[in-house]
Amino acid sequence: MIGVGKAKQYGNVLDKPLSRGRQEVSLSAFAFLFSELVQYNQTQVDNIAELERRLEDAGYAVGARVLELLCHRDKGNRRETRLLGILSFIHSTVWKVLFGKVADSLEKGTEHEDEYMISEKELLVNRFISVPKDMGAFNCGAFVAGIVRGVLDGAGFPAVVSAHFVPIEGQQRPRTTILIKFAEEVIKLLLQILKEFFVFVARKPRKSQYCP
Template sequence: MELRRFTQSAPKTSNTTMSNSEIAKRNILDRPLTRNREELYLSTFSFLFAEAVQYLQTRVQQVSELEDKLNQLGYRVGQRALELLCFREKMNRREIRLVSILGLIRVQLWKFLFNKSADYLKKVTDREDEYYIEEEEPLVNRYISVPKDFGQLNCAAFMAGIIRGAMDSAGFTASVSAHYIHREEKSRWNAPVTIFMIRLDESVMNRERQWTS
């Protein structure tokens, strides 16, 4: 199994006994935001995410409720991830155009979180307020085995929540949902392609129209 790395490395061990004050300094809240991005093994991330899915599964009655819970969980990640990305990459210019923020999410934020850009960003041809990001192999689905009684559960709802949180944080209110699409050709992971459907709020579209008028 190929292991990619993400966002945290194991702390260095020491044979010396640490005092209480030294232990307190290791708290994550005391770490500087400007430090280099640390990394986490894919196997560790997959285990933690699977545990989160199982935890939420015991607290819902329907598949749609589980996807909503995953979306809400991802929303909080997306809000903080965009802020942290902009701070660390010294992005001093705030994105004020819709296409720009979508491109930032598809490329920079995706690389920041998943070490790769999303596959495609496209506009729905007959709807000016709808875009979608296409991902052939969402990381969160790669090692999740969905029981048959859960039907079309798409755990990438978590990633949809990340997109929604990032856009909301940037001032582009939208609803984002994850959907499977089936194609004749199969992906290398033998799974259907996932699209993240982004539906912009009317206030966002009104602002965009002012820019183009």
Template sequence: MAYTQPHPRQSILSTSSHSSVEHLSPTASSTRFSLPAAPSIHTTLGSSRQTATRVVPNIYDRNLNKARSSEVSASAYAFLFSEIVQYTQKRVSGINDFERRLNTMGYRIGTRILELLIWRNESSSKTPKREIRLLASVFGKAADGLEKSSANVDEYMIIDNDPLLERHISVPRDISQLSCSSFTAGIVEAVLDGLNFPARVTAHNTANAQYPNKVTILIKLEKSVLEREELLK
């Protein structure tokens, strides 16, 4: 059975419709629908080679003698230490354990600080100095006082009226005896041990009305140090 062909006007796509569709087709010559050409394989390989040969700065390539460029902002220092305190607080059983852990962390850092300070001291000049300003090098400020105990000849005290580490630390009342400066005491103990002055270093809160964050770092030298000093007299 044969079917008659529909009239062009009755067709779904007439001749005029075909022409309009071809005009709107992306394959037409209109520049509005033209797509950018894909990059060639040579261009892609060339850009990847340039990225691969780019030099990435390495922290081990920095000059150890440049102390100013290695300074850290006080806010970043305080934030990092507060995170250390919060991390340690969740893993201790009491104040003594808390201070012992902070002291151990400070001791590990103190061994590295001593090595760095000795390197800078010996490489900076032909006649290196015998003294090392520890707290000024680590915290950017010297201690407010250094005293020798009148009761015990083997005890010395470092006084800090406003410790940098405790400026943004709020100790709860139930553990008010806690001294977060045990971290600093660990640094001092490591430096003394490295310089062949073995001692036991602890931190104690000695706050008053004028200095609410005042801390005293107590240094108790071992008996061998006193005996050696007597032989050198």
């Protein structure tokens, strides 16, 4: 049985905010563990699409926990409720926690209203993985796509997220683009919010330019 003094001690520990501590992880250790994850899953599947799906599922679990950690530690359990807000949160805060820097770019798709893209010239998970020629289309960025999907789902913004290689003129290695395609209900909600906002602005009385 825990005494009163011990109970108070444990209570005080639980009341303390989560420590930021050291945020760096050995790059070589991460590369080894991620390589083992890829190799293990490769033995469990018959094709590239299934391998990428398994990596995405693994990343999804990471993303869900990253969101919980950051919301509890930095936001007092408050979660982003705006579409652009959650995208900026992933592009900056989540990327810094995972990769030590903000993502290279965050862009809106030009062809579809429901698509956004986060791009990285040299995504960490693709840096140290040697892909055999017979798996040329394989993209380890599927793991990061899963992380992004986990964060979005946890925040209430369901989406289909996928990783793609995009060639860059003059460079040997392509960049990795995380393509985010939001569910239809998310876009409908965004449009409804914008409509209500513009109606509110239109109805708001304007001050006269002249003194009474």
